[in-house]
Amino acid sequence: MSNSLPLQSAALVETLVRPEIRAMHSYYVPDSSGLLKMDAMENPNLWPGELQQEWFETLKGLDVNRYPDPSCAELKAGIRELLKLDALQEQSGFDLDILLGNGSDEIIQILAMALSTPERGVLAVEPSFVMYKMISAFVGVPYTGVDLNADFSINLAATLSAIQEHDPALIFLAAPNNPTGNVFSEEDLQAIIDAANGLVVLDEAYMAFTDSDLLSYVSRYPNVVVMRTFSKVGLAGLRLGFMVGSSNWLKEFEKLRLPYNINVLTQASASLAIKHYDKLAAQCELLKTARSELLASLADIDGLEVFPSEANFVLVRCSNGGARSVFEAMKAQGVLIKCLDGGHPLLAECLRLTVGTVQQNEEMIAALKKALA
Numbered sequence: 001m002s003n004s005l006p007l008q009s010a011a012l013v014e015t016l017v018r019p020e021i022r023a024m025h026s027y028y029v030p031d032s033s034g035l036l037k038m039d040a041m042e043n044p045n046l047w048p049g050e051l052q053q054e055w056f057e058t059l060k061g062l063d064v065n066r067y068p069d070p071s072c073a074e075l076k077a078g079i080r081e082l083l084k085l086d087a088l089q090e091q092s093g094f095d096l097d098i099l100l101g102n103g104s105d106e107i108i109q110i111l112a113m114a115l116s117t118p119e120r121g122v123l124a125v126e127p128s129f130v131m132y133k134m135i136s137a138f139v140g141v142p143y144t145g146v147d148l149n150a151d152f153s154i155n156l157a158a159t160l161s162a163i164q165e166h167d168p169a170l171i172f173l174a175a176p177n178n179p180t181g182n183v184f185s186e187e188d189l190q191a192i193i194d195a196a197n198g199l200v201v202l203d204e205a206y207m208a209f210t211d212s213d214l215l216s217y218v219s220r221y222p223n224v225v226v227m228r229t230f231s232k233v234g235l236a237g238l239r240l241g242f243m244v245g246s247s248n249w250l251k252e253f254e255k256l257r258l259p260y261n262i263n264v265l266t267q268a269s270a271s272l273a274i275k276h277y278d279k280l281a282a283q284c285e286l287l288k289t290a291r292s293e294l295l296a297s298l299a300d301i302d303g304l305e306v307f308p309s310e311a312n313f314v315l316v317r318c319s320n321g322g323a324r325s326v327f328e329a330m331k332a333q334g335v336l337i338k339c340l341d342g343g344h345p346l347l348a349e350c351l352r353l354t355v356g357t358v359q360q361n362e363e364m365i366a367a368l369k370k371a372l373a
């Protein structure tokens, strides 16, 4: 009676899979084949030619039959040096350490597993990075979202009162924020850190594109860690995020990290990238210039409200509505961006455009103008 097996498994799924998981949708990544991909804040450039060669040589020497170094010693030493953590540690009196994740997504998950309980969950401002909320749901802990102001600044009174009411174990603040592109005021951040009984995670995924740098907060506050990623500087395919904080915190989180979460190829490739970090940084500088030009071009388009950006993307609003059809019309012209309409009331009629090369940006603008016409 093999044809009853599907029914049996469906019934089992219904009884066994947690209802909140069954109610979820998988994280949706649209098919981008054949499209100009301007939806995911990737660096449009590969490594420069001579570096490609060195990379290939490095990969040739790797033993993929062996498990990776579970401590990621070389990679962590590289990051320590890149961030000048020893100097920061000396100023602070804290022992500072680094936690590595398979993307910062995994670090968010580790934090949620380590800290949150059914009573004390996660708090984030909204709109922000959707993973904070999604991972809270995966882990099955309460999540509180506090709306930003209409200009995307922090609503401090509302945030402080939500902190008082919910006493979250974990607070996520992205600086610059995704998808809004702005950096929150340091006074607001400090007021939140002071008011929080929980751990405050400053998510600096876009730090390569801004002058804001909050790393020193880890040496000034006992309840702050700083999270960064290699994804937005040109290594999204490697999946490598990291977090810096006092080793008091990190040695606990380290227990939840799966032993081989950073694979052999990623460890070697990222170590090489750190050695030549100036090359990636130079690409990011070019993207910042391209961003200025993109912002200027967008400002000239009628029917578009353009928000300032300190990241490698720009948020715009279709003042006359129709964001969803503008998105579709751009896609029909071969350009994939991100439509945010419907995601949050503050993002009504909003689109997010990743900053690409000058030529890609021109192509994107041409498609946008046609779509708006």
Ligand SMILES: *Cc1c(COP(=O)(O)O)cnc(C)c1O
Pocket (backbone or CB within 6 Å): 041, 102, 103, 104, 105, 106, 129, 174, 177, 178, 203, 205, 228, 229, 230, 231, 240, 241
């Ligand atoms: C893109 C992004 C990340 C990075 O996620 P990875 O898993 O490291 O690719 C983290 N935080 C924010 C706010 C982001 O936009």
